[in-house]
Structure formats: C-alpha cells, structure tokens
Amino acid sequence: MSGQNFSKKRQMILDTIKSTDIHPSAKWVYETLKEQVPDLSLGTVYRNINLFKEQGLIIPVANVDGEERIDGDTSAHAHFVCKECGCVYDVPATHAPISEETCTLDGFCTHNTVLTYYGICGACTTI
Amino acid sequence: MSGQNFSKKRQMILDTIKSTDIHPSAKWVYETLKEQVPDLSLGTVYRNINLFKEQGLIIPVANVDGEERIDGDTSAHAHFVCKECGCVYDVPATHAPISEETCTLDGFCTHNTVLTYYGICGACTTI
DNA sequence: ATTGTTGCAAAAATTTTGCATTATC
C-alpha cells in the first residue's frame, strides 16, 4: 500500500494481535490466523511482530514458559501473569503505580516501564 | 551436606550468582565458573538455577535478547535494562513504587511483583 | 523492472532431558 507498505497479511497479523486481550504468543497468532489464511508462514508472523515492536505498534509484556507474549494495547497499564495456567491479564493503570517519568536516573533515559505481577489467578485459585 | 543436600558444585553456582550484581545469564555463570571448575556442565548450571528459583533463593528479573537473567538479591527492588548494551542495573526500592501487597485483585493472589525500566543506560548515552 | 513480502526449510540459540557415571552420606 502506498507509503504505509502494509500487505494484506501484515495487516491481518496486526489486526489479530489488536483484537484480542489474551496477550498472545507468536505461535498463537500463527495458529489462529492460519484458519483464515492457510498459506501463512510462522516466519512471516515473527518477522511482522518484530516490525510492529520496532514501530511501537505493539509491546512485549512478558515471557511465559519461554514464549514471549505481546500486547496490542500500548497504553500505560500493568499485567498479571498466572504461574499456574500461564494466562496474562491486564491490570488497570489505576491499580498500578506506573510512573511515566522519563530520564529519572542519573544519565539513564527510560523509554518504557514494565510492571508485572506474578501469582495465581482467580480461575486457578477456585479450582 | 547434611539435610541441605548441597553439593560443592551446587554451592559454587549459587555463590557465583550471589557474588555478582550484573544479573547474569546461565551461560555467564557457566563460563565464569568454568575457569575454576573445568569439569562443569552447562546442564548442571541450568538444573541448579531452576532449583534455586523453585526454592526462592534467586529470582528471574528479565529476559534480555532471548536470555533469562537472574538475580541473587531477592529483596524488593526494581531493575533497569539497557536496550543498547543489554546490561541490567539495580534500581533501589526507594525509587521504585513497588507495593508488596498480596492478593489485591479479586481472587488473584500476587506472589511477587516485577518492575522493570527499559531504556538507554548512562554508559551508552555518553558514547 | 523494482521494490518489498512471503513460504519454506534450514539454521541458531536457549533450555531441557535421558542415561551412564560419579559423588555424597
């Protein structure tokens, strides 16, 4: 596409990431989209995810069981990772003391802050 | 050792982790200790790191360039990860709004909180 | 034509694991 060079598949990968709140892994994006787009390659998913990260369209939020999990919501908020089921939940920014200050430390320039709570989620506690 | 079943190598691996503040990767621990203990295996380092994590003797603090970085200091504090050089720095708890509350979210039980700042460190800014 | 994107498969890199051997008590 003109200027934006977004291919159909690239757009669908981004849409898939943006349309869910499960904080997916690359594999999940691939498997989910594969149903609609049979001729999709995992390499393409990885390549586009890396591109989106560079462009700031998505952010990596956690590494769960060796898999990187990403978030299409780049607004300031925190996350809760369940050690039991591996689910990643959003935690409203109001609950999370995220200070968006930049360059607070001596000579250090902070670009972004990641606040993650680890524990057992409600679903896993109930069971 | 009696009761504690700590082998010499296990103890040396833990000591190596506890004696540095660089927040090492498994590979770094292996390569560093290999100089003193030539017959050390990388598998042993990984096995012991996993053990220490289960026991709460060390904590994973970040995943930098695909490598998990660990910390022998389990007290409440935050970290700064330089996107440029990959160094991981300690951030005093006084600077970090770490709330040690537990089970604050509905039915969720928080075991630990990880607060990480990402940006460019002083050394990389100067250059 | 030229530029960018993808599929495919191989390759890299990190982490785990099976099993025989060695250490520890």
Added chain:
DNA sequence: GATAATGCAAAATTTTTGCAACAAT
C-alpha cells in the same frame, strides 16, 4: 549401598534467516 548430583550429548523449543518465488506498483 542407596540416594542424589553431574557430564555429556541428544533433543526439544523458540526464534531467526537465506533464498527463491510471488505480489504490487
């Protein structure tokens, strides 16, 4: 001797990459 820890190498995973083919303008 019984139990646990290790070395070694293979295996399992996730992620990256080379290259030929394809798409778009």
